[in-house]
Amino acid sequence: MREQVFLFDTTLRDGTQGEGVSLSVDDKLKIVEKLDQLGVHYIEGGWPGSNPKDMEFFKRVQEVNLEKATITAFGSTRRSGIKADEDENLQKLIDSGVKAAAIFGKTWDFQVKEAIGTTLDENLQMIYDSVLFLKQNGLEVIFDAEHFFDGYKNNRQYAMEAILSAEKAGASCIALCDTNGGTLPHEIYEIVKDVCSKVTVQVGIHCHNDGEVAVANSVAAIQAGARQVQGTVNGYGERCGNANLISVIPNLQMKLNFDCISEGNLTKLTSISKYVHEIANQSAPSNQPFVGKSAFAHKGGMHVSAVLKHPETYEHVKPEALGNARRVLVSELSGQSNLLFKAKEWNYRFDKKDPSSKKLLETIKEKEHEGYQYEAAEASFELLVKKSFDQWKDYFTLDYYKIFIEKNGEQAFSTEAVVKLCVQNEVVLTAAEGNGPVNALDHALRKGLEQFYPIIKNMYLSDYKVRVLDETDATASKVRVLIESSDGNEKWSTIGVSGNIIKASWLALIDSVQYYLMKHDSEIELNHPKQDEHCLGVSNH
């Protein structure tokens, strides 16, 4: 039978101790609902004794209907020299209206003396009194044994006395904290095993990631007998963060056969991770294990060839089990298999032996050598594929463009672009102003095209990035321009490379427009008679 591991999420408390992470009450409430839907057992919402925001959270969360999660409030043991019922922090835990509290207490003798400046005996009494007081007021109490592993290594007897004091007072779980995050998995395993043989209540684990082993440490603790795991979504937390529950859960559930959440809910991990990154305004690392965009992205030709035969050749778990997806990247490291995968994705008929597919691979490698990077510009890559397979259609051709930049005395810069195109057999000459040369070109191009293809009014540039490819050539360097475009529903990326930034931008810009028109070809076909040779102009490229 699979054993249950209880999940204790502290994204809303320890997660917000991470630099740059700040959540409003509304943000916290939204995350609570997601965590509950995932099947998390305890959600630590904050520290009521710390600030009015957390107090408001505990008030408002009472109105949220939760299926599974127990909302938990965080605090510390009573201050030294006062009684538990005189301690404001403990009182606020009760006032917060929660059913469970997690309080931290010192278990490292050095910290008792140096950080809180009291005697070892008084600290044991503080732990006992505080747990008992909360219990007597009807709360379930989880005792966070702060710095437990450092304490155990320094003075094992005292560290054990501290947690036994919490157990004696009625704590339901003793969560062993690697507060400084410097302990290694083999030490965690040994120490947790020893503790599990000496306490009768549930043992939990709370790891920080300073040695970059918080997930491994959490897993080791569960293997040694702990049954509650504390951590945060995406590993946010003080300094280098906490154990990332988004990785801990699948490791425990898919590899070690523990139950953490229901099997079906594993597929929610990718969307929950993204959701929390979004709300916390953090960029999602592409290489985040299990759920990142690159977690199942195959680039090397050898890998793709094998993955097409058997995905498990280069995947440790199935991406779809986590709500993620397999991707194949195209680059100078590609083989025919990468193209085969992409062609299938886009419904092209593709034969590895076809000379045009070999030619396409060569073109990609040459272009990448020039500075193109197709893995970041899939729309440009798809256009390249279209060209190779003679499925290309020029929706317009360029005769010329001219750009005028004027700076006149005190006046601000003014920029104007003139574009001459051939569209549907008609010559079109337009001019437009813009904030800068690329913006002016964009406006002039659209002005010329909108009358023929009104649909392009829906698209806009959502991002524009320039990268200097060889900075040793200073202003003569080649640049790579990446443009991201959107129509509010879809996003697509295109690329241009040149020694001239305007030309690189133009190449990326026309790819973006060509791509959008190609994708909506069925909607514009009627307005698109065949071009006669008269007006073909020069190639866009």
Ligand SMILES: CC(=O)SCCNC(=O)CCNC(=O)[C@H](O)C(C)(C)COP(=O)(O)OP(=O)(O)OC[C@H]1O[C@@H](n2cnc3c(N)ncnc32)[C@H](O)[C@@H]1OP(=O)(O)O
């Ligand atoms: C390992 C962890 O992550 S613990 C959680 C850490 N998180 C936070 O600190 C965020 C929230 N904190 C806060 O809002 C504030 O620090 C408060 C409101 C809790 C306390 O603020 P202040 O009263 O101004 O105290 P301050 O933060 O300066 O110092 C902490 C005090 O708590 C005492 N203390 C620390 N740990 C404990 C403990 N386990 N039990 C009792 N007292 C403790 C310290 O000795 C110190 O008291 P002192 O000033 O008499 O030396």
Ligand SMILES: CC(=O)C(=O)O
């Ligand atoms: C309690 C806690 O957050 C820690 O010891 O790291």
